[in-house]
Amino acid sequence: MAEVSAHLDMYEPVFTIGVVARKLDISVQTVRLYQDEGLVLPHRTESGHRLYSLHDLDRLQCIRRMITEYGMNLQGIKRMFSLSPCWKIKDGPLDDCKTCPAYFEVAGPCWSLPVVGDKCKDADCRNCKVYRLKLDCSRMKKLLFGNEAPGTQGED
Numbered sequence: 001m002a003e004v005s006a007h008l009d010m011y012e013p014v015f016t017i018g019v020v021a022r023k024l025d026i027s028v029q030t031v032r033l034y035q036d037e038g039l040v041l042p043h044r045t046e047s048g049h050r051l052y053s054l055h056d057l058d059r060l061q062c063i064r065r066m067i068t069e070y071g072m073n074l075q076g077i078k079r080m081f082s083l084s085p086c087w088k089i090k091d092g093p094l095d096d097c098k099t100c101p102a103y104f105e106v107a108g109p110c111w112s113l114p115v116v117g118d119k120c121k122d123a124d125c126r127n128c129k130v131y132r133l134k135l136d137c138s139r140m141k142k143l144l145f146g147n148e149a150p151g152t153q154g155e156d
């Protein structure tokens, strides 16, 4: 995404679904599928159109790599995202999270669940640091658990 990233805010929703599909060399239906599965959260304009940010593009690119290079399927990716420790990353008391379905759920990431706890029920997940985590397909253990291979520290 380097050619478009120089002057863009990472999180600004600017790309239509058609542009996203073209950039990733996939069909619009496939982008929709990833969205329907809760893997990406596009911004909705007042007229109901979906817009994606550079961060969404990076996320989708990583998802594509997991599927095409790492042999994962959508269920596996959703389960992996569900392990992201939102209860540690999002501000607020941990006790609020212990009654939240996301604390136990492994079917998908917290932002895709129909019901979440009090701490999140009115939150805009697109603006949350849990959704905004920088995905790096080759360093998933760093993302999920903070574990990093020797010699790779400080490369963020």
Ligand code: SF4
Pocket: 086, 090, 102, 110, 111, 116, 119, 120, 123, 124, 125, 128, 129, 130, 131
């Ligand atoms: S605000 Fe949304 S993305 Fe953030 S922790 Fe809550 S459910 Fe997850």
